[in-house]
Amino acid sequence: MVHSTLPPITEILDARRGEEMALNDRYLNPQMGRILRTLGFDKEWRGGEGAHLIDASGERYLDLFGGYGVFALGRNHPEVVAAIEEVMAARTANLPQLGVTLLSGVLAEQLLERAPDSVAAMVPANSGTEAVEAAIKIARAATGRQRVLYAEHAFHGLTMGSLSINGNDEFRGGFEPLLAGCDPVPFGDLDALTRALEGPPVAALVLEPVQGKGVNIPPPGYLASAQSLCRAAGTLFVCDEVQTGLARTGRFLALEHWQLEPDIVCIAKALSGGMVPIGAALVSRSAFDRVFDGMERAVRHGSTFGGNDLAAAAALATLRVIDQERLVARAEQLGALLLELTAPLVEHYEVVRAVRGLGLMWAIEFGPPSGRAARMLWEAVEGRQAGLFAQLVTVPLFHEHRILCQVAGHRMNTIKVLPALTVEEEEIRRFAQALEQTVAKAEHYPRALARLGVRLGRGAAGARR
Ligand SMILES: Cc1ncc(COP(=O)(O)O)c(C=O)c1O
Known part of the structure; x- marks a missing residue:
């Protein structure tokens, strides 16, 4: 019952920097902590501006998760x-x-x-x-x-x-x-x-x-x-x-x-x-x-x-x-651009089943490839945990391209994005390009990715216990 004296908020933000994961694990949701560590999403977030989250080293991440879609205006408008x-x-x-x-x-x-x-x-x-x-x-x-x-x-x-x-x-x-x-x-x-x-x-x-x-x-x-x-x-x-x-x-x-x-x-x-x-x-x-x-x-x-x-x-x-900022028109235009840039992925990559969206609410759905060997690998990954293939795309998008997005639901091989409606056209183009590169790698280097999948599968299975 002994409690410490509380300093002002700015002092807390400064003096206790870096403690968030430990505090989460001790008092909030340790299973969420395990998921974040398993995926390598356990960043120390220092700030948010517009369409971006900013980490402790000042790196900017394009935030396509948008706090479950609350940041339509971007962060801290x-x-x-x-x-x-x-x-x-x-x-x-x-x-x-x-x-x-x-x-x-x-x-x-x-x-x-x-x-x-x-x-x-x-x-x-x-x-x-x-x-x-x-x-x-x-x-x-x-x-x-x-x-x-x-x-x-x-x-x-x-x-x-x-x-x-x-x-x-x-x-x-x-x-x-x-x-x-x-x-x-x-x-x-x-x-x-x-x-x-x-x-x-x-x-x-x-x-x-x-x-x-x-x-x-x-x-x-x-x-x-x-x-x-x-x-x-x-x-x-x-x-x-x-x-x-x-x-x-x-x-x-x-x-x-x-x-x-x-x-x-x-x-x-x-x-x-x-x-x-x-x-x-x-x-x-x-x-x-x-x-x-x-x-x-x-x-x-x-x-x-x-x-x-x-x-x-x-x-x-x-x-x-x-x-x-004419965000209704902007969402319509940028959404149309995102669909135009990403719709061809369905033709180009076997694992891409569908790309759909309305305005800046957009998703890509993956499914098993048709070749026998590739399908076996897919099944090996998915056997660990349904929906894992999509994580093979979100994890490299985060670590290699500094783009934050996530699956659209439990055990779903669908990735959803809800960008800030204020996002720059250039960032939409960057996402489409990064996505294509990541999907291409996932299709062409399935073994390496399968290994990553097994690692994630172990972690995710552990996180459910
Ligand atoms: C369509 C819809 N309705 C209701 C909710 C619940 O909103 P909240 O999380 O603010 O309770 C959500 C949250 O994602 C939602 O997407």
Whole structure:
């Protein structure tokens, strides 16, 4: 129980430099420490600027992981930093609780101006999963129905409600029983959705317009038809734009690609420029009013920090930067360039199964080569741990090219990138070139890479224990 006196933050950052891995292993997540060491990703990160992370020796790494997609504006965007400093300096009457504040009202106004007309109110939250929890609760209370449909492979967060509509067993296992009445449907399959809607009444269908796990793009017409089927069934149509929103796919919200008019839109991640936890559910007037339908029900959903001034100020600055730097158009253009540069890999390399993307949400998927010897090597590597081949690409990209990216999901041979939307065209070209070199090596020198794979396999297997 004895504790040391704490110096100011700048002193901590200086005096305790280099202790982060040891502290993580002692107090936070030692299994994550093992993964980082195994892959050689255990860097001492000293700073972040724009599209880059900077290590202790001052080397810059192109960050295509983007903190799980929160750094759409790049790291430490000066306008967001300034907004945070400004709101702190203003000493606002933050979170009066029995009272309301200006900045979250302006944020709601600004978001709703940019969202489809089908939504008219904002429920503030502090993260993506909280925005999704709000959507599930609102859908149930507004419709008086229990069932919630979600897509296979969906990811909506890891708290109990959002986990109940998570389409990946590796996240669900061990936490059951989850929420009753949550049923999966195959993403992109309208017949299956029709059948599911014919069963007991459904409160909501929750979909990511583009699935984050694997960057799965819906078949043409799927989302609009899904929305129509929901309308006909009295089911709320919920778009989870936590990852796809805020200009990522070359539209402010990805739903604009298909002119969707959802009943609820969930946003989070990039909304505060990556600087402050934030989330929000944008909700139709009718659903909102059916849930908050009297004074005694005014606080039936919410959260202490929801709508706080720090997050709202960062979010307002983020919206301003998206407009000023024309990030929607930039994501569309640079995304098209990335696809153009990388699509030929499918023809050129046997192991490349697909390259897909929408705006600056992009993925490359690997699969076994056709030759017998090469296939055996592939199987030897994959036998150790499914999805290991993709790590044979991410590890050299990191160590040889100083590019940080990762697999798109557990045991997946798909690499996903979510660059800062402010990234320079030159960096996109550098990534495409580095990727091709790395994939070429992986295909031409499978033995050396297989050895590396075995090493990683051992480490990764150990890390799971
Ligand atoms: C589509 C989607 N929804 C929800 C979440 C959960 O967000 P958070 O991690 O902020 O809870 C994520 C996180 O990756 C996501 O990609």
